[in-house]
Amino acid sequence: MQGSISSTTCHVVYAFLVTTLIGLLQVKYQNKNVSPFETHPSTIQTFVMTMCSYSLATVGKSITKKYDANCSKIFGHVSTISGALSSVSLAVIFLKTSLSSLIMFIIWAILFATMARYLYQKIYQWFYQMSANAVVQVLDLYTSFMRRRSSMEQHRFQV
Numbered sequence: 001m002q003g004s005i006s007s008t009t010c011h012v013v014y015a016f017l018v019t020t021l022i023g024l025l026q027v028k029y030q031n032k033n034v035s036p037f038e039t040h041p042s043t044i045q046t047f048v049m050t051m052c053s054y055s056l057a058t059v060g061k062s063i064t065k066k067y068d069a070n071c072s073k074i075f076g077h078v079s080t081i082s083g084a085l086s087s088v089s090l091a092v093i094f095l096k097t098s099l100s101s102l103i104m105f106i107i108w109a110i111l112f113a114t115m116a117r118y119l120y121q122k123i124y125q126w127f128y129q130m131s132a133n134a135v136v137q138v139l140d141l142y143t144s145f146m147r148r149r150s151s152m153e154q155h156r157f158q159v
Contacts, residue, residue, distance in 0.1 A: 011058070014083040018051070021090040028094070040093050047089040054082035070126040077119040084111060 025036055037044050061075035088108045095104060 010080060010083065014054070014087060017087045018090065021087070021094075025090070025093065036093055043089050043092055047086050050082045050086035050089060054079055054086055057082055070122060070129065074119060074122050074126065077115055077122065081112060081115045081119070084108065084115075 029035055057075045057079035061072050061079055064072040064075060085108065088104060092104055
């Protein structure tokens, strides 16, 4: 795919961003009696949940890559969305005003909506393909059963 960013590049960028932001958080909260867990509990919870989903989706993508290309793509998109949200959730802690936090949230929401729409299309295509394959298999089984039944009836009448 020309013009797209490889997943390895995305993983490197997320690793760099998260590591840098965590380092900056340590500097910001050193020599203070509070931690980001106390001052921004929902943001930290969002970060932890999205990092877990990022990790699981990345593993899911690598496992399904050999067997199901569509499923692997879905895991890839979930990984991208989760990685982006985890980075944004840490970056929001550094924003001073609620307006800048709102702007950051709106930018991420637009990215999320775009990716979610694409992900929905991929899931729909995958589900449609799996359903169509299941219907074809059921029809093949039915046809095979009917042929055997017809063959047995013809054999019975010949004897």
